[in-house]
Amino acid sequence: MTQWIDISQPLHADVAAWPGDVPLSQRPTLSIHDGDAVNCSAIRMSTHLGTHADAPYHVDSAGATTSQWALDVFLGPAEVVAIPPEADAICPEHIDTTTAPRLLFKTVSSQHSATRWNETFPAVSAEAVSWMHAHGVCLIGTDAPSVDPANSTALTAHHALNDAQIVNLENLRLGAVAAGRYTLMALPLRLTGSDAAPVRAVLHPNPALLAS
Numbered sequence: 001m002t003q004w005i006d007i008s009q010p011l012h013a014d015v016a017a018w019p020g021d022v023p024l025s026q027r028p029t030l031s032i033h034d035g036d037a038v039n040c041s042a043i044r045m046s047t048h049l050g051t052h053a054d055a056p057y058h059v060d061s062a063g064a065t066t067s068q069w070a071l072d073v074f075l076g077p078a079e080v081v082a083i084p085p086e087a088d089a090i091c092p093e094h095i096d097t098t099t100a101p102r103l104l105f106k107t108v109s110s111q112h113s114a115t116r117w118n119e120t121f122p123a124v125s126a127e128a129v130s131w132m133h134a135h136g137v138c139l140i141g142t143d144a145p146s147v148d149p150a151n152s153t154a155l156t157a158h159h160a161l162n163d164a165q166i167v168n169l170e171n172l173r174l175g176a177v178a179a180g181r182y183t184l185m186a187l188p189l190r191l192t193g194s195d196a197a198p199v200r201a202v203l204h205p206n207p208a209l210l211a212s
Contacts, residue, residue, distance in 0.1 A: 005203040009050040009114055009171050016117040018145060022046040047196040051171045053188045056162040058195040059155050063162060066194040073138050073167050077207045078102035078184035080177050083122060090124045092131040102184050104141040110175035119150035124157040133164035141169035172201060181207035
């Protein structure tokens, strides 16, 4: 049987958070060992830890929140695009032969450990966003921690994606995934009115799996 490929970042206490953001912590609230009927725990973490989807509200106080996502954006044909490891940014020439409505960028970030913060990664250029908007792309994903440079305050790519109504996923794990066409399922948690939501992202090698 063909297996789904998990491209989500595992969540645990050692996963590196964006500097100054909230890492994962988990504590037991009930324990069978202590005489309770069940084991239960509570977690605390940033909505941007691990694999997640950004809502426009993340960079725009008037932007749409997670409550306003159309779920079909997160399901359907996708293409994994290998970006040259020396690339400083993802540009139109890296994607101009793609035809999928969802593009996932496999960059040098997939070689980085998830437990160590690394601020060197290729951002998404505004020119690439313009190309994708013109070619009907509805979702992008990157294995980097952001679509903008780590030191950016203008957040040009985030704003350009929001203006183009393109959803972006961050912190994918694509190191073991070959470039090519797949079916993507990357449903976000149903967090109401949030700036982002964790995602369990998986790929299937049949790109037409959800075709009607």
